[in-house]
Amino acid sequence: MTKKQTTIVFLITATIANILLILILLVLFTVAGGLIFKENLGTALPFLFLGAIISGIFIYQKAVKFVIRKFNLEDKMEPLFSHNRRGPRD
Numbered sequence: 001m002t003k004k005q006t007t008i009v010f011l012i013t014a015t016i017a018n019i020l021l022i023l024i025l026l027v028l029f030t031v032a033g034g035l036i037f038k039e040n041l042g043t044a045l046p047f048l049f050l051g052a053i054i055s056g057i058f059i060y061q062k063a064v065k066f067v068i069r070k071f072n073l074e075d076k077m078e079p080l081f082s083h084n085r086r087g088p089r090d
Contacts, residue, residue: 007077014064022056029055 001009029048030041037044068074 003076003078006073007080010073010077011080014060017063018056018060021059022052025052025056025059028052 026049029052030045033044033048034041068077
């Protein structure tokens with residue numbers, strides 16, 4: 001596999017894991033919100049949804065960095081974002 005193919009497979013797998021993580025967090029937050037906000041769950045649900053998304057993104061970011069470092073994937077994948085600074089356009 002080339003570096004580009006490895007990067008694509010990693011990103012697809014990580015994206016699927018991120019979606020599953022957010023769904024699990026949404027269920028957990030909804031259950032916890034149902035226990036805390038028994039009568040006002042409908043009002044709290046948008047905030048629980050946003051909390052699940054933000055928590056999922058934060059956990060995803062930390063997990064991806066951990067996996068890349070743990071399995072030494074820096075040299076096996078292409079950089080996702082280039083850090084080259086371009087000069088001003090003429």
